[in-house]
Amino acid sequence: MFDGIVLDKTALTLGTTHFDFDCRIEAGAITAIAGPSGAGKSTLLNLVAGFEQPQSGRIFMTGTEQTLSRPSERPLSVVFQDHNLFAHLDVFTNVALGISPSMRLSPHDRGRIEDALTRVGLEGFGKRMPGSLSGGEKQRAAFARALVRRKPVLLLDEPFASLDADLRVRMSDLLLKLHRETANTVIMVTHDREEIARVADRVVLVEGGKVASSEAKADYLLRFASPASTRPGTV
């Protein structure tokens, strides 16, 4: 049994754009999804998350078929570039929603939420409202919510793109630290070559709605570092 993520000839058409993804994503690794703008990176992630459903093909995750299951039924958490937090709820409540949408929390759950906030460097931030947080603090809160869910798969859609360069590096370090602790399967859409170099184990290159290659990071970086590279537009 392959316990990573499988997109088995997963196809759909959105508007006039056709997508046809066929790939395997290793369990326990951080896989970057790279490729030019409009190639289909977010669409691939949306298929894995269940926000889009394929018109044909199948999707497997941690050994079970998930092709038609709802996003909430899939063994995963998602962190987006923006809009991760409910603006009218404090940080504690935003994180708590990762455990219980109805906010039925045991003392143990409350402890886990405080612990997650501490691990992402937001100790004492529980009563703060999202509007009073910096961009990096908001992303940390989003990570804390993903952490308390304890799902084996973490999907990140350009999670650090709106942050400045220094903060991007610190958030990458945080991602690596959390990944070492949880050994979860991470898929991260990114345009940023340096981010790929810093955090990814493997790289899936998406072009024209298809998976063009899937390889170890070192091989990917070597290929595109070469002056003979034929794909200057890609990260």
Ligand SMILES: Nc1ncnc2c1ncn2[C@@H]1O[C@H](COP(=O)(O)OP(=O)(O)OP(=O)(O)O)[C@@H](O)[C@H]1O
């Ligand atoms: N719901 C939709 N209806 C019509 N076209 C869509 C829809 N969703 C995506 N597309 C088109 O599919 C293509 C791929 O979109 P997608 O967002 O997956 O690309 P991407 O690689 O993530 O791009 P970027 O790097 O710019 O975010 C784009 O041309 C986009 O306009």
